[in-house]
Amino acid sequence: MKKNFNKNEYLHGLKRGYPIALGYIPVSFTFGLMAASGGLPVWMAVFISFTNLTSAGQFAGTNLILSGAGYLEITLTTFIINIRYMLMSLSLTQRFDKAMPLSKRMIIAYGITDEIFSVASMERGILTYSFLLGLITGPVFGWTTGTFLGALICTSLPEGFSSAMGIALYAMFIAIILPPAKNSKPVMIIVILSVAITCIIKYVPLFNGMSSGFRTIIATIIGAGIGAYLFPIKEEKDNSKQKGEEA
Amino acid sequence: MKLERAFLAIILMALVTYIPRVLPIAIFQKEIKSSYIKSFLHYVPFAVLGSLTFPDIFTSTGNLVSAICGTLMALWLSFREKSLVVVAIGAILTVYITEIILIIF
Numbered sequence A: 001m002k003k004n005f006n007k008n009e010y011l012h013g014l015k016r017g018y019p020i021a022l023g024y025i026p027v028s029f030t031f032g033l034m035a036a037s038g039g040l041p042v043w044m045a046v047f048i049s050f051t052n053l054t055s056a057g058q059f060a061g062t063n064l065i066l067s068g069a070g071y072l073e074i075t076l077t078t079f080i081i082n083i084r085y086m087l088m089s090l091s092l093t094q095r096f097d098k099a100m101p102l103s104k105r106m107i108i109a110y111g112i113t114d115e116i117f118s119v120a121s122m123e124r125g126i127l128t129y130s131f132l133l134g135l136i137t138g139p140v141f142g143w144t145t146g147t148f149l150g151a152l153i154c155t156s157l158p159e160g161f162s163s164a165m166g167i168a169l170y171a172m173f174i175a176i177i178l179p180p181a182k183n184s185k186p187v188m189i190i191v192i193l194s195v196a197i198t199c200i201i202k203y204v205p206l207f208n209g210m211s212s213g214f215r216t217i218i219a220t221i222i223g224a225g226i227g228a229y230l231f232p233i234k235e236e237k238d239n240s241k242q243k244g245e246e247a
Numbered sequence B: 001m002k003l004e005r006a007f008l009a010i011i012l013m014a015l016v017t018y019i020p021r022v023l024p025i026a027i028f029q030k031e032i033k034s035s036y037i038k039s040f041l042h043y044v045p046f047a048v049l050g051s052l053t054f055p056d057i058f059t060s061t062g063n064l065v066s067a068i069c070g071t072l073m074a075l076w077l078s079f080r081e082k083s084l085v086v087v088a089i090g091a092i093l094t095v096y097i098t099e100i101i102l103i104i105f
Helices: A007-037 A042-052 A056-066 A071-082 A084-093 A102-110 A114-122 A129-152 A159-183 A185-203 A212-230 A239-245 B003-027 B035-053 B064-079 B084-104
Strands: none
Touching: A007 A042, A007 A056, A007 A114, A007 A129, A007 A159, A007 B084, A042 A056, A042 A129, A042 B003, A056 A071, A056 B003, A071 A084, A071 B003, A084 A114, A084 A212, A084 B003, A084 B035, A102 A129, A102 B003, A114 A129, A114 A159, A114 B035, A159 A185, A159 B035, A159 B064, A159 B084, A185 A212, A185 B035, A212 B035, B064 B084
């Protein structure tokens, strides 16, 4: 159905990805700052951002590298934090252009981050390779550029400013979920539910020591699981209409 | 810390970051029929982002007060459907200003 590469779709993807790219700069800047002040060379900090392209996982992994942890601990911690991507990938596959070959799916897989996934999910209709590639381009650029700048300027920044930037990532998350939650009661209830479960796991002593990655997986499965039971989405033949329906 | 060690650790991190992303995409090419699972997958992003944000946002800055002010600003700007960038910058500036005020008083 679709040709190999569609320039308009790519540009549309770029447009949707550019706010993510800008939002990534302060966060990855903080990462570069952390990596370089811990003793990693600038190129290596950038290399981490380019190959990992993830927030929580690479922050945790790099922290462990800097503290001299073993390979197993580093690998396992990063993996556990990143298991959540399986849910996102699985969710996205349902929206992919059916004609997309495996090789292209494997390229897109590299770019599935919390934010790219969220923006792709909110997009109506079938997700094409060109659109997704465009969506990923800006954020990859923003994430690596921010890391580079942060690692480069690591010593010359007022401390208060780097601490204030810690909130950037979370503010972006709020900006992604609040507008749809405001307009849809099921979404609002599911968000509140998963936050409540996260808090229970975090503060009830019984679950002490559970990693933040597992916390998110459990809260997501329970929250979205109950949500899907209470508010099933009406069957709709046309994929493009499915999104707008409950919004 | 040896750089070769760090380099190998980074490669391992990249692998275990890519595997969860690529497995479902490579394996599940068919459309899921169950309407329960479809609904579940539709709600996943909201549950994930909610869980990632709260309560961790309250410990994301120098102190609790500035984090709460930043959170309120982010909520308010998002409620007014401002763009991601505006919300992020608004929250950062709020935290920064709050922390300066806290130092003065």
